[in-house]
Amino acid sequence: HLDEMATDAEAWQELGTIYASEGRLAQAAFCFEELLVHDPLNTLFLCVYAELQFGLGRFRLSRQYAAHVVSLQPQNSRALWTLILTSRNSLENACADRKGATRERVKKADRDRALNRNGTGAAAAEDELKTLLHLSLGAVRRLAGIYEKALAKGEENDDTPGGPLDSAFGAAALRRLAAHRVFFLSRAKEVNAKVGK
Structure with missing residues (x-):
């Protein structure tokens, strides 16, 4: 069907969803790329594509x-969670690379720095790390604000169905966000990056 009707968004979305459910993430990503060609500002497609790239x-x-x-919809919790998880994963990989560096890699890095008098490579990596930390902490703060606001609203309206379950979920999400915040702050301390609390 897609050979004849390449612009059928529903077919691309269904095919992408099927591929994703089967664990064929590269094929699913291709389907969502096709969807984004036709509707580049669709936040659902953008979120799913971001999640597929994470996978x-x-x-x-x-x-x-x-x-x-997030720039299109600042309160999009799905995108904020994706930002937090991708940032955390990138930081974990960066820290593992730093800790796992052998003496040879350290010597090579020293030689490279000596050759590159400006140290722009190391400075760029350091700037990227600081930007990543700021982005991560900003996403944590924004998402915590969303959950706190929703919890406060739920307490005002006790007649809402699923209230206790919603408050339990919200409290668990806030605890998880606090753990992410501690992680990001500890990484900032490791690299001597000044970031907001």
Whole structure:
């Protein structure tokens, strides 16, 4: 069907969803790329594409798409969670690389720095790390604000169905966000980055 009707968004979405459910993330990502060609500002497609890129291990691309969704919809909790998870994963990988560096890699890095008098490579990596930390903490703060506001609203309206379950979920989400915040702040301390609390 898609050979004849390449612009059928519903068919692309269904095919992408099927591929994703089967774990064929690269094929699912292709389907959502096709959807984004036809509707580049659809935040659902952008979020799903960001999540697929995360699943494929393309954290920078995933983070870029999630940040784009947040720029379009600042209260999009799905995109904020994607930002937090991709940032955390990138930071964990960066810290593991730093800790796992052998003496040879350290010597090579020293030689490279000596050759590159400006140290722009190391400075760029440091700037990227600081930007990542600021982005991460901002996403945590924004998402915590969304949950706190929803919890406060739920307490005002006790007659809401599922109230206790919603408050339990909200409280658990806030605890998880607090754990992410501690992680990001500890990474900031490791690299001597000054970030807001």
